[in-house]
Amino acid sequence: MIDHASGSILVTGAAGFVGQHVVAKLLTRGRQVVAIEHRRPMPEELRSRCQHVLTADLCDKGTQRETLRDVQAICHLAAYIPPGMDDLSSAALCYRINAEMTLELATGAAANGVQRFVHLSTGNMYASSAMPCIESESVFPSGHGTGYFASKFAAELYLTHVGRITGMQTVILRIGTPYGPGEPANKVVPTFLRLAHQRQALRLVNGGCARLNFVHVSDVADCIVEAVETGPDGIYNVASGEHTSLLQLADSIVTLFGGCEVPPHVEPPTSDAFPGFPPVSIDKAIRTWNYAPRSLAQGLSDYYSVLAKGAFRT
Numbered sequence: 001m002i003d004h005a006s007g008s009i010l011v012t013g014a015a016g017f018v019g020q021h022v023v024a025k026l027l028t029r030g031r032q033v034v035a036i037e038h039r040r041p042m043p044e045e046l047r048s049r050c051q052h053v054l055t056a057d058l059c060d061k062g063t064q065r066e067t068l069r070d071v072q073a074i075c076h077l078a079a080y081i082p083p084g085m086d087d088l089s090s091a092a093l094c095y096r097i098n099a100e101m102t103l104e105l106a107t108g109a110a111a112n113g114v115q116r117f118v119h120l121s122t123g124n125m126y127a128s129s130a131m132p133c134i135e136s137e138s139v140f141p142s143g144h145g146t147g148y149f150a151s152k153f154a155a156e157l158y159l160t161h162v163g164r165i166t167g168m169q170t171v172i173l174r175i176g177t178p179y180g181p182g183e184p185a186n187k188v189v190p191t192f193l194r195l196a197h198q199r200q201a202l203r204l205v206n207g208g209c210a211r212l213n214f215v216h217v218s219d220v221a222d223c224i225v226e227a228v229e230t231g232p233d234g235i236y237n238v239a240s241g242e243h244t245s246l247l248q249l250a251d252s253i254v255t256l257f258g259g260c261e262v263p264p265h266v267e268p269p270t271s272d273a274f275p276g277f278p279p280v281s282i283d284k285a286i287r288t289w290n291y292a293p294r295s296l297a298q299g300l301s302d303y304y305s306v307l308a309k310g311a312f313r314t
Contacts, residue, residue: 007032007070007071007072007073007115008031008032008033008034008051008052008070008071008072009026009031009032009033009034009071009072009073009074009075009228010033010034010035010036010067010068010071010073010074010075011023011026011033011034011035011036011074011075011077012036012058012067012074012075012076012077012078012105013036013038013076013077013078013079013120014033014035014036014037014042014046014050014053014077015035015037015038015039015040015041015042016077016078017178017182017183017184017217018077018120018175018178018217018220018221018224019035019075019077019078020042020043020046020182021180021182021217021218021220021221022075022077022221022224022225023035023042023046023050024046024221025221025222025224025225026075026225026228027046027049027050029225032051033049033050033051034050034051034052034053034054034067034071035047035050035052035053035054036053036054036055036056036058036063036067036078037053037054037055038055038056038057038058038078041055054066054067058078058101058105059096059097059101061104061108064104064105064108065108068108068109068112068114069112071109071112071114072114072115072116073114073115073116073117073118073228074105074109074114074116074117074118075118075120075224075228076102076105076106076117076118076119076120077120077224078097078101079097079098079120079152080093080094080096080097080098080148080151081148082094082147082148085144085145085148086144086145086146087147088146088147090147090148091146091147091150091151094147094148094150094151095147095150095151095154097151098148098151098152098154098155099151099152099154099155099158102119102155102158102159103155103158103159103162106158106159106162106163106168106170107162109168110162110163110166110167110168111166114168115168115169116168116169116170116171116228117159117163117168117169117170117171118171118172118173118224118227118228119155119156119159119170119171119172119173120173120175120224121152121153121155121156121172121173121174121175121235122148122149122152122174122175123174123175123176123213123237123238123239123277123280124141124144124145124149124176124177124212124213124277125139125140125141125145125149125150125152125153125174126138126139126140126277126278126280127139127140127278128140128143128275128278129278129279130278130279131279132243132278132279132280132281133237133278133279133280133281134237134281134283134284135174135234135235135236135237135284139153141153143274143275144274144277156172156235159172160172163233169233170233171227171231171233171234171236172234172235172236173223173224173227173235173236173238174235174236174237174238174280175215175220175238175239176212176213176214176215176237176238176239176240176277176280177212177213177214177215177239177277178214178215178216178217178220179214179215179216179217179299179303180216180217180218180299180302180303180306181217181303181306181307182217183217188246188249189214189249189300189303190303190307192249192250192253193253193300193303193304193307194307196253196254196256196257197257197304197307197308199261199262200262201262201263201264201265202250202253202254202264202265203264203265203267204246204247204250204264204265204266204267205267206267206268206269206270206273206274207247207266207267207268207269207273208245208246208247208248208249208250208264208266209245209246209247209269209273209275209276210245210246210273210274210275210276211243211244211245211246211275211276211277211279212243212244212246212276212277213239213240213242213243213244213277213279213280214239214240214242214244214249214296214299215238215239215240215293215299216240216293216294216299216302216303218302219238219240219291219293219294219299220238222291223236223238223285223289223291224238226289226291227289230289231288231289232288234284236284236285236288237280237281237282237284237285238282238285238291239280239282239293240282240293240294240295240296240299241281241282241293242295242296243278243279244296245276246276247264247266249296250264251264252296252297252300253300255297256297256300256301256304
């Protein structure tokens with residue numbers, strides 16, 4: 001557990017989808033936040049409340065040294081996500097940013113007396129399984145997003161090693177598929193909600209068979225903030241506990257709208273259809289932080305309420 005009365009919380013990737021929610025929740029709890037943004041700025045409402053906001057590239061070692069001054073804990077959310085998840089031409093860049101830069105940041109953090117390092121990883125890299133994967137299950141991201149997922153797993157190994165040899169507390173959160181306010185408008189959940197709102201057909205390729213571990217971004221942020229403040233070292237899955245196919249997602253959205261005037265357009269599956277990711281168990285996070293994520297149905301309803309107010313501008 002870290003001392004609430006001293007030190008700042010460094011948030012990397014603070015202007016990103018998840019990062020903005022984490023910064024907002026830390027500020028609400030009265031924590032001093034040092035935020036790092038890179039390619040896009042944070043909203044002014046958040047910037048003005050942060051102790052310091054730095055616009056910089058974390059791969060620069062000078063930037064790393066500057067950001068680690070008087071930092072008590074780190075939420076490391078910054079990552080490179082390739083434009084094409086199956087394009088291995090981006091593998092080297094993924095590895096440089098997601099793995100090597102994490103190692104450099106963690107090594108510098110430990111040397112500067114940072115007490116706790118919370119790292120955002122992915123719950124989508126487990127080996128294929130019909131049963132919910134616990135954190136000790138095999139990781140083998142060979143079916144989809146190999147370059148990205150391999151780089152995230154390498155970061156986990158590096159961070160765990162740094163924590164073991166230095167004593168810095170290290171927490172790795174393997175996140176499912178987050179959705180909610182602030183995500184890119186072309187993602188599947190906001191796209192389906194927009195189409196349903198406009199009474200247009202939801203299009204599902206490959207029979208909508210791909211299964212994902214959707215989780216509302218606010219629940220992810222809640223768990224990250226809890227992990228900054230308390231809990232043993234280790235790896236934790238963070239999802240909703242529901243394993244949902246895209247067809248089931250579409251059905252849930254149709255139900256949210258009381259039945260759709262235009263039924264989903266479901267294309268037949270192909271022999272090489274992407275099956276999605278295996279289910280994950282969130283029991284460990286529940287035991288550690290009383291983690292209580294909302295159901296997909298509730299999350300969709302909450303998300304739609306926000307989108308409807310903004311005329312679906314995300």
